[in-house]
Amino acid sequence: MAIEKSLIQPEPVISAIINGDNTGVLKINGEEHPYEAPDVNDLRQALMKRVIGEAATLGRPVRVTSMDDSGVSYLVVSPVGEVEEEQPEAVPEDASRIIERIPSAPAATTTVTPSTATTTVTKGPAAAAGTAAPVEAPATRRSIREASSFLAAPSTVEPAAQGIRGWLNSLGMSLAPSEDELSEREDIRLASKHFAGTRTIAVANQKGGSNKTPTVADLAAVFGRNGGSVVAWDNNPTTGTLGWRTQQGDHSRSALDVIAAADALLSPTAQSADINAFVHHQSTDKYDVLRSDADVAGTHEVTAEEVDILHRVVSKYYRMIVMDSGNNHRSAEWIRMIDHADQLVVPTTNVEDRVEAALLTLQGLDLKGERSAALAANAVVIVSEMQKGETRLSQQTAEKFRPYVRDVVVVPFDEALKSGQIRYGALAPATRRAWLRAAAAVARGL
Structure with a gap:
């Protein structure tokens, strides 16, 4: 049965803050109680156990405002461990502040037993069945050609899988996802999209040290x-x-x-696995790398015609090509890369000369010709933080480019990107989310 909300009083005011590092704070009437757990579900269980204990001590339900990476949820917890989500408009102003509008969800009550985390779910009352009115035949018949499809448009949204809502859903509820989770799902959909024909992404900045290579690796990892x-x-x-x-x-x-x-790779008898002898597979990130020549004594310089040959080969074996580049925008392979590009990505850090070089890269392409100008106007600029404490500076850098390109994405500092092999799974959650957002921005232009 539903929790009797008329028993709830203005106090205690309770809020639960769940951090991404498996720490949290439970505030009861302003008094903070810190928590830490091995994983986020254990943390939520510990916080909920304390809230249930508070309700049991008072002998009545209490309201809780829960905040985590997925957003804000407004919960009612009973003394026996029943949990219901409330919509923001139903929460009294003196109980909690409304921070976001939460999508509506089917009414459900979950009983949480803190020691075992077992659940019992009681759905809300069904609408009373009315008396069906007699159906009258139409006065005149219409042409069958006028009939629209009888299939209902798909509108089902999978329940939340993240944050406090996802945790409650794992206990038997069916709560709708937050706006943040819906946004992430949309970015995943875009990053998963298959295009008709191969798409080429050129990653370019005329200045070294502008984070081109990590940008290539992380975008390839998201798409892969x-x-x-x-x-x-x-x-x-x-x-x-x-x-x-x-x-x-x-x-x-x-x-x-x-x-x-x-010639052999482009022949009609070539098989899809033949390319594996020439590329380097990234086992966890699910993409391949075509390396440049590493012979320190080598003298061969790739020509524009050879770039065309390489592009024909990789286009045969892959649906998406992410091209790293050098710093010489006048070289044959750089110019030919732009000729083959469907989408331009311009990476930069917050260092002044890298930012200026990003601007000059865009301006040079704008002046070069109609096609390259369109690439520049449709470009995605990615601002990567190279050290901690650059959040404000990154936003300032991003705002410089926003009026001139299609999209700008800021990637926060991450120790795992400073040196060594790049592994997407080793990045912090906020960094992975930023690269997913960047890949989705790129996909929109393809």
Whole structure:
């Protein structure tokens, strides 16, 4: 049965804050009680146990405002462990502040037993059945061609899987996802999209140290992990860093070896697995890397025609190409990369000369010709923080570019991106979310 809300009093005012590092704070009438647990579900269980104990001590239900990465939820907890979610408009102003509007969800009551986390779910009362009115035949018949589809438009939304709502749903409720979770689902949908034909993403900034290689690796990882057929191509005139910062296969072949074997790889008898002898698979991030030549004594410089050959080969074997680049915007392979690009990504840090180089990259393409100007106008700028405490500076950098490009995304500082091999799964949740947001922004332009 539903919790009797008329028994609730203005006090105690209770709020639960759940942090991303598995720590939390329970506030009761302003008094803070810190919590820490091995994982977020244990943390929620501990907080809920304390709230149920508070309700049991008072002998009546209490209201709780719960805040985590997925948003804000307004809960009513009974002395026996029943939990209901309230809509913001039903919460008295003196009980909690309304921070966000929460989508409506089916009414449900969950009984939480703190020691065992078992549940009993009681659905809200069904609407009373009315008396059906007699159906009258239409006065005149209409053409069957005028009939629209009898299939209902799909409107079902999967219940929340994240945050406090996801946890409550795991205990038997059926709460709708928050706006943040819905936004993340939409970004995943975009990053998972399959396009008709191969799409090429050019990652370019005329200045070294602008975070080009991590941008290539992380975008490729997002698209690869979401089911794409992705290759990250190091289109550098000399030894590029993409090979250093990604996993090496059981060989040392590079783009030059692909050029030498192009006829065989492009032949009608070539099989999809043949490309595996030339690329380096990223086992956890689900994309391949085509390395640049790493021979320190090498003298071969890739020509524009050879870039065309390489692009034909990788287009045959992959649906998405993410191209890393050098710093010389006048070189043949840089110019040809732009010719093949469907989407331009311009990475930068907050360092002044990198920001200026990003601007010059966009301006140069705008002046070059109609097609490159369209790429510049449709570009996605990604601002990566290279050290802690740059949040305000990053927003200032982002605002400089917003009037001139299609989208700007800020990626927070992450220790896992500073050096060594780049592993998407090693990044902090906020960093992964930012790269997913960046990949979705890129996908919108494809």
